[in-house]
Structures are given as C-alpha cells and as structure tokens.
Amino acid sequence: MNIQPIDITILHLNIPTPTGNSPIYPVMLRDEDGITLVDTGMIGQFAELQSALEEAGTNLHELKRIIITHQDIDHIGNLGALVKAVPDVEIWAHADEIPYLQGKLPLIKFTPERRAMLAPPTLELAEQLLSELPTLPIARILEDGDMLPLQGGIQVIHTPGHTPGHICLYFREKQFLLAADELRVVDDELVGPAPPATPDMPEALRSLKRLIGLKIDTVLCYHGGEYTQAASERVAELAELGE
Ligand SMILES: [Zn+2]
Incomplete structure (x- = not known):
C-alpha cells in the first residue's frame, strides 16, 4: 500500500x-x-x-x-x-x-x-x-463526499450558508477538521459561523449537523486558529444549539 x-x-x-x-x-x-x-x-x-x-x-x-x-x-x-x-x-x-x-x-x-x-x-x-x-x-x-487523494484521504463536506459552496475538509487519518469559516474560535471557545458575514445563517447552522459524528482531534478555524478540547463533543453541542 x-x-x-x-x-x-x-x-x-x-x-x-x-x-x-x-x-x-x-x-x-x-x-x-x-x-x-x-x-x-x-x-x-x-x-x-x-x-x-x-x-x-x-x-x-x-x-x-x-x-x-x-x-x-x-x-x-x-x-x-x-x-x-x-x-x-x-x-x-x-x-x-x-x-x-x-x-x-x-x-x-x-x-x-x-x-x-x-x-x-x-x-x-x-x-x-x-x-x-x-x-x-x-x-x-x-462535490460533497468526495475523497481527495491527499494526506491519506481528505473528505469534502459541503457546508452551505456562509456561502453557497462553502466546504469543510476532514482529514481522516489525522482526525483533523479544517472548518474554514463554518466554525470560529472566539475567546478560546469553539463557536459557529459569524452572523454578520453569513447571509444564510439557518442554512449554515443546518450545515453544522453534517459535522456530527466525525472523530475530531483538532479543528482549524480560518478565523481563530486551532481548537483541541473535546472537539467532537463541542461540534455536536453547537449543532444541537443551532436547532
Ligand atoms: Zn473568512
């Protein structure tokens, strides 16, 4: 292999x-x-x-x-x-x-x-x-679900709302979630997308649900940087809060 x-x-x-x-x-x-x-x-x-x-x-x-x-x-x-x-x-x-x-x-x-x-x-x-x-x-x-032949497999997750074609990238082997602007780190806490910059906030919050169940060791937010504290649990919590 x-x-x-x-x-x-x-x-x-x-x-x-x-x-x-x-x-x-x-x-x-x-x-x-x-x-x-x-x-x-x-x-x-x-x-x-x-x-x-x-x-x-x-x-x-x-x-x-x-x-x-x-x-x-x-x-x-x-x-x-x-x-x-x-x-x-x-x-x-x-x-x-x-x-x-x-x-x-x-x-x-x-x-x-x-x-x-x-x-x-x-x-x-x-x-x-x-x-x-x-x-x-x-x-x-x-497209959503594509597995990119990089880094041992990167899964494309379509997360519309912040923009229509916004994507997150999930690096399976490293359990690393590149969240782009779907998540942010603000005052050391992982939070959802920025409302003023997210034209379709309900859709962006629905998109958070697509991240539930991923085993995440590190989340990287384009704004806010890395988040490593029980990231999977925090993502699930945010997705539920957005309901
Ligand atoms: Zn941005």
Missing part, C-alpha cells in the same frame, strides 16, 4: 484592521506530488503569503494546487497573483462556488458598496482580481 506522509502546516497571516491585526490561517499540505495550499489570504497579502510558504520550507515552484473553501476575499485574495506566478497550478473548489470564482455571478459579499470603501492600492488589486476571475484554471469541481 502506498502510504502518504501526513504533513499539514498551518500558515499564519495577519489582516491589519483599525482595531489591530486579525489573524487568518491558510494551510499548506505536502504530498508526494507537491504542495497544496488551502485558501490564499486577503487581497494584497501576496508577499506575506510567499514568506509564510518559505518559512514553512517550500516555495511557489512546488505549488501544485489550491483548494478554495469559499469565495470570500480573505480566502481568494491572492488567487490571481498565484496563478500568474504558477501558471500550471490547479484550482479545486465546490461546484456551487464555481460560478462566483469564474466571475459568472458577483461575489456575494464583495459588493460594489464594499469595494467603494477600499483605498488604493487594495482597490486596484481587488479590481484586478475580479478581472482575472474568468481566466482562473479551475481543474477540479468538488
């Missing part, structure tokens, strides 16, 4: 905000055929992302694919720049997110009003990203 190494590196980027830095956690996976990046950071963070990859012992030339958990700009912010730097990189995302990632539907939260609040150079970078969306090389369209 071909045993693949399990090598998950959590990257750490900071989004500057008026009230201080807001940390976010893209993930780098090393498999035999190269590096997979899960989410890409905020618009304008390409240099930080590149340094984080270098600190983690890799570089853009090893980048084989990018899995996008959902369309929000703090997740897709450097997609255009990455594709420019690594033209043969593959992009994988859920079917329900593809029309947005390809620019066929407008990003649901990155409205013209929101864009108007940006200052240069972020504004230009945002406009550039939007113009690049139709050319992105979407190589694999993910």
Whole structure:
C-alpha cells in the first residue's frame, strides 16, 4: 500500500484592521506530488503569503494546487497573483462556488458598496482580481463526499450558508477538521459561523449537523486558529444549539 506522509502546516497571516491585526490561517499540505495550499489570504497579502510558504520550507515552484473553501476575499485574495506566478497550478473548489470564482455571478459579499470603501492600492488589486476571475484554471469541481487523494484521504463536506459552496475538509487519518469559516474560535471557545458575514445563517447552522459524528482531534478555524478540547463533543453541542 502506498502510504502518504501526513504533513499539514498551518500558515499564519495577519489582516491589519483599525482595531489591530486579525489573524487568518491558510494551510499548506505536502504530498508526494507537491504542495497544496488551502485558501490564499486577503487581497494584497501576496508577499506575506510567499514568506509564510518559505518559512514553512517550500516555495511557489512546488505549488501544485489550491483548494478554495469559499469565495470570500480573505480566502481568494491572492488567487490571481498565484496563478500568474504558477501558471500550471490547479484550482479545486465546490461546484456551487464555481460560478462566483469564474466571475459568472458577483461575489456575494464583495459588493460594489464594499469595494467603494477600499483605498488604493487594495482597490486596484481587488479590481484586478475580479478581472482575472474568468481566466482562473479551475481543474477540479468538488462535490460533497468526495475523497481527495491527499494526506491519506481528505473528505469534502459541503457546508452551505456562509456561502453557497462553502466546504469543510476532514482529514481522516489525522482526525483533523479544517472548518474554514463554518466554525470560529472566539475567546478560546469553539463557536459557529459569524452572523454578520453569513447571509444564510439557518442554512449554515443546518450545515453544522453534517459535522456530527466525525472523530475530531483538532479543528482549524480560518478565523481563530486551532481548537483541541473535546472537539467532537463541542461540534455536536453547537449543532444541537443551532436547532
Ligand atoms: Zn473568512
């Protein structure tokens, strides 16, 4: 049997905000055929992302694919720049997110009003990203239940609500749940998605139920980082609270 190494590196980027830095956690996976990046950071963070990859012992030339958990700009912010730097990189995302990632539907939260609040150079970078969306090389369209041939098997769990095609990724061998924005860690506690950023909160809460029964050692939240205290139990509790 071909045993693949399990090598998950959590990257750490900071989004500057008026009230201080807001940390976010893209993930780098090393498999035999190269590096997979899960989410890409905020618009304008390409240099930080590149340094984080270098600190983690890799570089853009090893980048084989990018899995996008959902369309929000703090997740897709450097997609255009990455594709420019690594033209043969593959992009994988859920079917329900593809029309947005390809620019066929407008990003649901990155409205013209929101864009108007940006200052240069972020504004230009945002406009550039939007113009690049139709050319992105979407190589694999993910569906709920797909078992990705990475890290000994990663299960795709469709968790709509925060966005239509939001996904969580469950790493079976390591019992590691990459929750993206379906869960957050706030004041050391695992909580559900952020209501102001979740257009369909009832759906997002229903999606939590899809995580019940997973054996989870660690949950990684894009906002809030790692959570390791009886994570399976806490996820079940949250799913029930959301009823
Ligand atoms: Zn986010």
